[in-house]
Every structure is written in structure tokens, then in C-alpha cells.
Amino acid sequence: MEKIKSCRICQNPNIVDFLDLGEQPFANSLLKGPDEEEAFYPLTLSWCPDCRLVQLNHTAEPADLFSSYIWVTATSEGAKEHARAFYWEIASRAESLKESYVLEVASNDGTFLKPFIENDFKVLGVDPAKNIADRAVTDGVPTLCKFFGAEEARGIIEECGRAGVVVARNVLPHVANLHDFVEGLHICLDDNGLLVVEFHYASVIYQGLHYDSIYHEHLCYYTLGSLERLLNQHGLFVTDITESPISGGSLVLYMKKKAAKEGPIVGTYREVEKTSRVNELDNWQSFAEHVYSHREQLLDILAEITVAGGPIAGYGASARSSTLLNFCGIDSGLVSVIADHNPLKQGHYTAGTRIPIASPEEVMKENPEYVVILAWNFADEIMRILRNKFSFRGQCILPLPNSPKVVKMVE
Numbered sequence: 001m002e003k004i005k006s007c008r009i010c011q012n013p014n015i016v017d018f019l020d021l022g023e024q025p026f027a028n029s030l031l032k033g034p035d036e037e038e039a040f041y042p043l044t045l046s047w048c049p050d051c052r053l054v055q056l057n058h059t060a061e062p063a064d065l066f067s068s069y070i071w072v073t074a075t076s077e078g079a080k081e082h083a084r085a086f087y088w089e090i091a092s093r094a095e096s097l098k099e100s101y102v103l104e105v106a107s108n109d110g111t112f113l114k115p116f117i118e119n120d121f122k123v124l125g126v127d128p129a130k131n132i133a134d135r136a137v138t139d140g141v142p143t144l145c146k147f148f149g150a151e152e153a154r155g156i157i158e159e160c161g162r163a164g165v166v167v168a169r170n171v172l173p174h175v176a177n178l179h180d181f182v183e184g185l186h187i188c189l190d191d192n193g194l195l196v197v198e199f200h201y202a203s204v205i206y207q208g209l210h211y212d213s214i215y216h217e218h219l220c221y222y223t224l225g226s227l228e229r230l231l232n233q234h235g236l237f238v239t240d241i242t243e244s245p246i247s248g249g250s251l252v253l254y255m256k257k258k259a260a261k262e263g264p265i266v267g268t269y270r271e272v273e274k275t276s277r278v279n280e281l282d283n284w285q286s287f288a289e290h291v292y293s294h295r296e297q298l299l300d301i302l303a304e305i306t307v308a309g310g311p312i313a314g315y316g317a318s319a320r321s322s323t324l325l326n327f328c329g330i331d332s333g334l335v336s337v338i339a340d341h342n343p344l345k346q347g348h349y350t351a352g353t354r355i356p357i358a359s360p361e362e363v364m365k366e367n368p369e370y371v372v373i374l375a376w377n378f379a380d381e382i383m384r385i386l387r388n389k390f391s392f393r394g395q396c397i398l399p400l401p402n403s404p405k406v407v408k409m410v411e
């Protein structure tokens with residue numbers, strides 16, 4: 001794994017380390033057996049004094065991470081709901097879209113393109129994971145299986161022309177070759193087209209202590225300030241911003257190719273970022289302090305329950321849970337099993353911490369008294385399932401956001 005020598009956006013060589021989450025395995029590399037060998041890599045963050053980008057210090061080979069991807073968008077009910085809301089938001093902004101088409105980069109299983117298809121829009125997805133792209137195609141969403149960059153973008157416009165809407169949801173943080181990727185977005189976009197970019201907002205990561213979202217796939221943690229600099233450099237200008245619940249708090253930026261009239265909200269975000277100092281180093285150093293003390297608090301809670309008899313089951317073997325479990329050193333001694341709806345994960349073991357993963361039905365059959373909701377950004381949905389489907393009346397541990405909490409299920 002390669003260590004960067006300068007900032008990923010502006011190439012400033014004086015980036016400053018501020019957080020060390022230890023050596024960790026790839027979050028999505030679940031094990032087939034409890035004794036399978038695995039590799040660990042450094043997981044550390046730094047901050048750039050020039051463009052203010054918060055970024056990972058090491059870059060994994062993309063082919064190792066994304067060629068066979070285990071995250072399937074449609075496994076989350078919340079994502080399907082958000083896809084419909086996302087459709088309406090875009091359809092209300094994009095004029096004369098019917099004559100053009102919607103291009104989604106990193107379209108996963110096509111969940112976000114489906115509402116467009118249902119409303120008679122032409123669409124095209126691009127995704128590098130063959131297993132997921134195949135699934136999208138079988139499901140009726142035309143999808144090219146490839147990584148995306150300027151060269152691929154030229155190929156796409158040669159074949160299909162420029163797109164009236166280009167969507168890049170939760171992909172920019174994954175991209176190592178940033179300038180090439182953003183150039184690709186610019187190439188694909190029609191001159192009057194709308195570019196829509198969604199990303200887990202670094203201000204929310206800071207305020208809610210979402211350190212579990214830091215893993216090898218996420219190379220950059222953007223604020224409006226740091227991302228805008230990159231986009232402007234490639235002739236893309238933010239005209240509006242909305243918020244989305246994805247990842248526990250994301251921003252959606254709407255962009256044009258020409259500096260167009262800005263909605264007032266854009267200036268408000270810039271101002272709030274300035275007053276909250278979210279782009280400054282001292283802010284991120286205090287984030288790091290909170291991360292270390294969060295680990296102590298969570299381990300105290302789990303140890304107390306374990307001494308009192310436990311056992312504790314987990315819910316949601318998400319990629320994010322991998323960082324949390326590995327950083328805190330939580331293994332099957334503390335959390336005996338993790339429930340997950342994704343059949344691709346069931347029967348596997350968590351990376352690094354080797355906790356078995358089973359279907360929710362199997363896990364809840366054992367009547368655990370405590371459930372730690374590892375996929376806490378879906379806590380409402382999971383608690384509803386626990387209550388209604390499994391009649392669970394024990395207690396839930398919500399590790400995040402902020403300090404861990406123990407919540408008694410109410411009738």
C-alpha cells in the first residue's frame with residue numbers, strides 16, 4: 001500500500017497527521033472462516049494546510065477494493081426511499097431532460113436509476129464491480145462495467161452523447177485519481193446540464209464523531225470548502241445544496257458548467273464552515289481526542305454488560321462497523337454474533353475481529369438481551385425490525401453518533 005507524499009487535491013507536501021486508527025484490514029474483506037489469514041494496513045488521517053482537505057495517508061489498489069463489491073444499495077429500505085426522493089429533486093431541476101439521458105457514475109445495483117426508468121427517462125449506469133453491474137443489467141438498468149475517468153468519459157460521449165444529468169453519489173471519497181475523475185464528469189456533462197454530487201459531509205463526521213466512516217475505501221473527507229476548490233478547478237460551479245440522510249448526514253451539491261446564479265444556501269454553508277472552523281487543523285485534532293475517549297466509553301459499557309452475563313449480539317456487519325470493531329478491539333469475546341440482512345455476508349466472519357455473521361432470524365432466535373446496533377445510521381429501521389418482527393424487548397446499544405448510548409426498547 002502506497003503512502004502519499006502530498007495532498008490529494010493541491011499537492012502541498014506539508015500535510016499534517018492528526019489521527020491514527022491503527023493497522024486495519026479492508027473493511028469489506030469478510031473472512032470465509034475464523035482462521036483465514038488476512039492483511040492489515042495503516043489507517044491514518046492527515047489535513048492539508050493549503051486546501052484544507054482531510055484525507056487518508058495510504059492508498060490501496062482500487063482493483064483490490066472494488067472489483068467484487070459486497071455493498072448492494074437495495075439491501076437498505078432507507079436507500080430505496082431516498083432514491084425516490086432523489087428522483088423528484090432532480091426531475092424538478094433538470095429542464096428538457098426527456099430528450100437527453102441520466103448518467104450515474106458508480107451506480108451500484110441501479111437502485112437510484114430505477115425511479116428515472118419508471119418515469120420514462122433514458123439512463124446509463126457505470127460501475128466497476130462486475131458482480132453488482134451484472135445484477136443491475138439483469139434488473140433492467142443498462143450498466144457499463146468499468147472504472148470511471150476522463151478516457152472512459154470520452155468513450156461514453158462518443159457512444160451516447162453528453163448527458164443532461166450526471167450523478168455521482170458517494171463515489172468522490174473513494175477516488176484516488178481525483179483530477180482525472182472530475183475531468184471525466186465535466187466531459188460527460190451537457191453544456192446546460194446538471195451535475196449532482198452526494199458525499200458524507202465532513203462537518204457531520206466531525207460533529208457526530210462518525211469516525212467509523214473512516215476506512216481504506218474512503219480516501220477523502222470533504223467539506224464544501226475543500227470540494228469546491230477541486231470542482232472549480234475543473235470548471236464546475238456549485239449553484240445549490242440540499243441535505244440527505246445517507247451515511248448519517250450527507251450533502252448533495254448541484255452544479256453547472258458555467259458560474260451560474262447561486263442559491264443563497266451556498267453562501268450560508270460557506271459562512272458556517274468558516275465560523276465552525278471545520279476546515280482548520282485544531283478542530284480535527286480535537287476530533288481525534290474525542291475518538292480516543294469514545295473507545296474507552298464504549299468498551300466500558302460492553303465490559304459491564306459482559307460481566308453481568310451478556311451475551312451481546314451485533315446488528316449490521318457494515319463496512320463502517322469494521323473500523324469501529326477493529327479500532328476498539330471488539331471481537332467475539334464481547335459481541336458473539338452479528339446479524340445482517342445481506343445473504344452475501346451471512347456465514348462469513350468480520351475482517352480483523354472474526355465475529356461470525358448470520359441472518360437476523362438466526363441471531364434473534366437465541367433471544368439476546370442486548371443488541372449493539374453497529375449499522376447505527378440505520379438505527380430507526382433496525383429498531384423497528386427488532387420490535388415488530390422479532391418482538392425484541394431487551395436493550396439496544398447505539399455506539400454512535402457521539403457518546404455511546406444504551407436504549408431500552410419500548411412496547
Ligand SMILES: [Zn+2]
Pocket residue numbers: 007008009010011012048049050051052053
Ligand atoms: Zn491540499
